[in-house]
Amino acid sequence: MLIVIAVGGNALLHRGEPLTAKNQRANVQLAARAIAEVINAGHEVVVTHGNGPQIGLLALQGAAYNPDEMYPLDLLGAETDGMIGYLIEQELENAMPAGYQVATLITQIEVDAADPAFSTPSKPVGPVYTKAEADQMALTRGWAVAPDGENYRRVVASPLPISIPDIPIINLLLKQQVTVICAGGGGIPVVRLNDGSLIGVEAVIDKDRASALLAKKLGADMLLMLTDVDAVYTDWGGPEQSVIRHGCAQKMKKMNLAKGSMGPKVEAACDFAMSVGRKAGIGKLQDALQIIEEKAGTVIYNRSH
DSSP: OEEEEEEOHHHHSOTTOOOOHHHHHHHHHHHHHHHHHHHHTTOEEEEEEOOHHHHHHHHHHHHHHOGGGOOOHHHHHHHHHHHHHHHHHHHHHHHSOTTOOEEEOOOEEEEOTTOGGGGSOOEEEEEEEOHHHHHHHHHHHOOEEEEETTEEEEEEOOOOEEEOTTHHHHHHHHHTTOEEEOSGGGOEEEEEOTTSOEEEOSOOOOHHHHHHHHHHHHTOSEEEEEESSSSEEETTTSTTOEEESEEEHHHHTTOOOOTTTHHHHHHHHHHHHHHHSOOEEEEEGGGHHHHHTTSSSEEEESSOO
């Protein structure tokens, strides 16, 4: 099967964990082993990844240097995609036999300049803060902030992805049996001008929505979203909490889930399943192959299964 594997930012850098290169490499090593297990089971893989913590940190570093010369989010996205892609590429090569081919592609993804998301920031980026710290950041830096679990994070515009200009290049690499790492952090958000040219915009595309679009455009057999939670639950954290092992996309699409974490994953999984009639999986990084084999995580089908 051709499987698009989306590795969440919180799987690459655990919540509250220091944003050090050492921590990120250690987590990427675990991700690479899980992906290698899927490849060794006979599957063809395209890898996407989150970049929320990393892009937020770069933005902070830029502001500390000179707020008037800060790079826009599209350039910061390209920087983080190169960094994380490099780590995944190297560790996946280390986890596979000598000569295994892996390539990282900095991927442009087109969005609509009139998307209402530009006026309603919702995508969490960067480290977590207490409410007092977040309020101070909002006051001094003009950020929009929002709750993220028990803490707060900066939120930025997250427009919907509408097309992937780099699909022909990805297909070309796949035909050469290259494992492709692409659409990192949801891809680099660009808009098309009247003359047909592309230009980057100040936004971060949701990685799961971009991964679902990528999986559809590539004709993937499955979309697999890996995070730091073992499955989708009803009443998460409440007295009636219950795990969902198999779900119907039409029903799960109506669930009220956290907008900054599990909500987009379930929405993307349902969108993929309903659009192409193939399954999507959500679960813990270490359980990747078991989710594909429906022995762990949550598997979502177009209809009840």
